[in-house]
Amino acid sequence: MVIRIQHLQWLGGVVAAAACLALGILSLHANFSDHMRYRRAGEQLQRFHASLIAATSVSAERGPANSAMGGREEDRAALTAALAARRALNDRDIAVAEAQIGRDTRSLALAQIARQLRDDLAAGRAAVDAVIARPAAYRGGAPTRQAIEAMFAAADTAARLREGLGHDAVLEASELASDIIINTVAGALREETGRLGSFVVMKLTSDAAIHPRLDAAIATTRARIDMLRSALRNYAAAFLPGSGIEQAVATVEDTYFRGALPYAERIAALGTTEPRPDADTFTRLYVPGMRPVEELRDRVATASRQTIEKLSHQSQLMVLASLLLTTVAVLAIVAIALVFRDGLFRPLMTAHRQVLRIANGDLSDPPQQHSASAEVRAMFEGLEMLRLQQRRRLELEEEQMRLSERLRHLSRTDMLTGLLNRRALQEAADHAFAASDAGGGPMSVILFDIDHFKAINDGHGHGVGDDVLRAIAETLGRSLGPDAAFGRHGGEEFIVLLPGDEARAMASAEALRRALEQVVVPTAPDLTVTGSFGVAVRLPGSSLPLEELVAIADRRLYLAKIAGRNRVCSSDPLGPLPRRAAGN
Numbered sequence: 001m002v003i004r005i006q007h008l009q010w011l012g013g014v015v016a017a018a019a020c021l022a023l024g025i026l027s028l029h030a031n032f033s034d035h036m037r038y039r040r041a042g043e044q045l046q047r048f049h050a051s052l053i054a055a056t057s058v059s060a061e062r063g064p065a066n067s068a069m070g071g072r073e074e075d076r077a078a079l080t081a082a083l084a085a086r087r088a089l090n091d092r093d094i095a096v097a098e099a100q101i102g103r104d105t106r107s108l109a110l111a112q113i114a115r116q117l118r119d120d121l122a123a124g125r126a127a128v129d130a131v132i133a134r135p136a137a138y139r140g141g142a143p144t145r146q147a148i149e150a151m152f153a154a155a156d157t158a159a160r161l162r163e164g165l166g167h168d169a170v171l172e173a174s175e176l177a178s179d180i181i182i183n184t185v186a187g188a189l190r191e192e193t194g195r196l197g198s199f200v201v202m203k204l205t206s207d208a209a210i211h212p213r214l215d216a217a218i219a220t221t222r223a224r225i226d227m228l229r230s231a232l233r234n235y236a237a238a239f240l241p242g243s244g245i246e247q248a249v250a251t252v253e254d255t256y257f258r259g260a261l262p263y264a265e266r267i268a269a270l271g272t273t274e275p276r277p278d279a280d281t282f283t284r285l286y287v288p289g290m291r292p293v294e295e296l297r298d299r300v301a302t303a304s305r306q307t308i309e310k311l312s313h314q315s316q317l318m319v320l321a322s323l324l325l326t327t328v329a330v331l332a333i334v335a336i337a338l339v340f341r342d343g344l345f346r347p348l349m350t351a352h353r354q355v356l357r358i359a360n361g362d363l364s365d366p367p368q369q370h371s372a373s374a375e376v377r378a379m380f381e382g383l384e385m386l387r388l389q390q391r392r393r394l395e396l397e398e399e400q401m402r403l404s405e406r407l408r409h410l411s412r413t414d415m416l417t418g419l420l421n422r423r424a425l426q427e428a429a430d431h432a433f434a435a436s437d438a439g440g441g442p443m444s445v446i447l448f449d450i451d452h453f454k455a456i457n458d459g460h461g462h463g464v465g466d467d468v469l470r471a472i473a474e475t476l477g478r479s480l481g482p483d484a485a486f487g488r489h490g491g492e493e494f495i496v497l498l499p500g501d502e503a504r505a506m507a508s509a510e511a512l513r514r515a516l517e518q519v520v521v522p523t524a525p526d527l528t529v530t531g532s533f534g535v536a537v538r539l540p541g542s543s544l545p546l547e548e549l550v551a552i553a554d555r556r557l558y559l560a561k562i563a564g565r566n567r568v569c570s571s572d573p574l575g576p577l578p579r580r581a582a583g584n
Contacts, residue, residue, distance in 0.1 A: 017333040019355035020382070024326025027389050031322050035315035041173035042308045047100040048165040048180065049301045050093075052187050055158035056294060057093040058121065059194040061086050062151050063287040065128045066201040069144050070279020073136040079280060080132060087125065094118070097161070110164050117157045124150035140205035144279075148198045155191055162187060174403070175311060178239040179304035182232070186297040189228040193256065193293055196221045197286045200268045201279045208272050216520050218268055229257065232296070240303040248296040260289020322389070329382035336379070354383050363391050416466055417473035419494070420487030428485040429497055429546040436499070436540045444505035445546075446496040446512065447553035448533040451565040453492040460524050465492075467523045475519045476512055484508075495550065502537045502570055509533045509568040517566075532560035535570035 064086045068079040098114050127147035131139050166180040196218060203214045232252075236245045264286055270276050277285075333351070354366050366380075412424035420428065429443075436443045450456070450468065457465040469492065476494075480486050484498035498508060512533065519529045534557030536549045552572075560569040 013333050013336065016351045016355055017330045019359060020329040020333065020386070021326060023355065023358060023386050024322060024329065027386065028319060028322040028326065030393065031315060031318040035312065035319055038173055038308060038312040038315050041169055041176060042305075042312060044165065044169035044172050045176065045179075045304060045308050047097070048162065048169050048183070049305070050097040050100040051158070051162040051165045052183060052297065052301060054090075054093045054097040054117075055155065055162045055187055056190050056297060057090040058117070058151075058155050058158045059191045060294075061090050062148065062155075062194055062198050063283050065125075065151060066148065066198060067280040067283045069128060069131045069139055069147060070201055070205050070283070071136075072278065072280065075280065076132070076136075083128075083132075090121075094121075101165075110161060110168075113157060113161045113164060117154060117161060120150075120154040120157045124154045127151075141207060144205045145202045145210070148202055152195065152198070155195075159188070159191065173308065173311070176304065176308060178235075179300075179307055182236050182239055183297070183300050183304055185228050185231050186236075186293075186300045189225065189232065190290065190293045190297055192221055192225045192228060193261075193290050196225065196261075197264055197283065197290075200264050200282060200286070203268055204276055204279050204282060211272075213525050215268070216525055217522075218265075220520055220522055222265075225261075236300065240300065240307070244299055245296070245303060248292070248299045251292045252296050255292045256289045260286050263289070321385075325382055325385050329379060329386075332379045332382065336376070351379055351383065354380075358383070358387055358390060361390075363387050363394070414488040417469050417488050419473050419477070420485060422487070422489065425485060425487040425489075425495060425497065426546060428487075432485070432497060432499070433538065433546075436538070437542075440540060441499055442501045442540065443538045444498055444500055444502070444508075445536045445538070445549045445553045446498070446505060446509045446533060447489065447536075447550060447557050448494055448496075448509070448512065448516075448531045449557065450492040451530045451532055451561075456527065456529075460527065464521065464524045464527070467521050468519075468527070468529055471519050471521045472516065472529065476515055479511060479515045480508075489550070495553075502535065505535045505537060506568060506570050509535050509570075513566065513568055530566035532557055532565045533568040534558070534560060535568060537570075 061083075064079065064083040068076070068083045071079045094114075094117065098111075101110050101114055124147065127143075127150040131143045131147050134143070163184065166184055170177050170180050199214055199218045199221060203211055203218075206214065229252075232249055236249060264282075267277065267282055350366075357364075357366075412421060412427075413419065414421045432443050450472070453465065453468070456468060469488070472494065473486075473488070477486055480496065481498070484496055486496050487494070489495040496508070496512070498505070500508070513531060516529055516531045521527050521529070534553040534555065536552035536556065538544050538549050555572065556569040559573060560567045563569065
């Protein structure tokens with residue numbers, strides 16, 4: 001049987017067309033999946049923004065509530081009416097958020113948080129109403145503080161709802177992670193600025209005995225505000241360019257940080273014998289300064305919506321482009337096979353080989369085709385488009401690998417405190433000891449744990465215990481130099497690895513011990529935290545590994561416990577140690 005060249009051409013055309021169709025279907029499926037994912041992410045983002053508005057609304061209700069509780073008796077009716085209007089707006093915003101959550105049957109946990117928000121808000125409002133019902137002379141002090149703290153609880157629940165919906169949006173589209181984080185930071189900034197004002201109201205309506213506690217709360221809140229401010233200033237405009245965020249941040253700087261915030265700090269610093277405004281007057285002067293913070297939040301939310309809309313539009317265009325390119329490529333091959341059988345055998349075989357290379361993952365540039373036929377050039381251009389799409393997919397896979405590497409980095413930190421974990425500490429010790437043995441100076445280990453930590457957990461709950469550990473990590477971490485490695489050794493034990501001899505180690509340990517006494521736990525501000533410290537030194541050329549050095553420091557830590565706790569020990573006793581008792 002004689003094989004005619006046109007039959008071979010037809011066979012080659014069929015194979016090439018089938019391969020192009022298969023690749024096109026794969027590309028179309030991938031792009032369509034991206035498009036649907038961005039649509040779902042847009043829905044999740046809409047839910048997140050609804051929760052963001054609801055959380056801000058809950059925070060905003062504290063302003064008229066503080067005015068109504070701290071205002072003059074003759075203004076009671078007007079202040080109560082303003083509070084009722086604010087509550088109506090708040091209820092509307094919460095209802096919108098609940099409706100958004102209800103559209104997703106997977107959001108059972110978030111729906112439960114929304115119900116908890118309703119309950120917490122009702123409890124807070126009841127406490128506020130009970131204060132307002134009192135005569136003006138009997139509203140201050142503990143009742144007002146308790147009412148404001150009850151409204152804080154509702155705001156915390158609203159923040160949990162916001163964070164849960166933000167998490168769902170990031171799961172749908174990781175590209176939204178930076179947008180969600182910036183939105184969350186903007187919402188948190190609005191909440192913290194409101195809390196600072198509420199703490200000042202507490203101070204205006206409380207006696208002098210409670211002022212130190214409120215001053216500590218104001219200082220802690222101010223520190224969080226500064227941290228959130230720094231994050232927005234450094235990253236918002238970079239992640240959302242061309243969205244007007246930079247101008248919005250500048251407005252917040254001018255209006256709040258140069259106006260409302262200094263005013264609040266000035267009022268908070270007034271003594272009880274100095275003339276002070278009432279809570280209503282302070283609130284009316286302070287709250288307008290926070291409006292640019294809300295406008296910044298709205299601008300960030302708008303920018304993130306535009307981001308997901310752009311991604312969705314681009315993915316839709318890619319779906320159409322994939323469909324169009326696949327159709328064009330297949331039709332071109334079929335037309336060439338039908339119309340120009342003679343003289344196209346070689347180009348078709350070349351196209352067939354290229355398709356197989358792409359299918360096998362070889363995306364390198366093929367040899368240049370020397371053909372005068374426009375139809376043949378169009379076919380190879382279509383193949384090049386497919387190749388570029390596959391290269392883009394490989395780039396995305398490489399990006400996922402980089403994200404995995406970032407997760408590996410996170411695995412080196414302690415989940416609760418954010419400090420180095422044991423694995424990271426061991427790596428740091430290996431490098432430091434090698435440098436010490438190569439001509440560096442001595443290396444020291446400071447090991448300390450929290451005195452009576454079991455009593456803290458038993459008396460205040462494990463949640464407060466965790467807050468103690470986090471507060472210690474944050475406060476002591478700031479007091480250590482860049483050459484020190486600070487990590488959590490386990491439980492309530494912490495370890496510091498730093499260069500220097502025993503004198504420097506003792507001085508550093510003593511500084512840490514004093515800093516530990518100043519730690520403020522937000523959930524238990526009256527709690528005083530102390531610790532016992534053990535110090536061990538490794539000289540250059542020593543064969544002591546980290547485990548033995550830590551064991552020496554642990555023994556000396558125990559000596560500090562025996563000596564009465566809240567002290568530093570760097571030497572061993574002459575005789576054997578008594579048996580170590582349970583607890584700390």
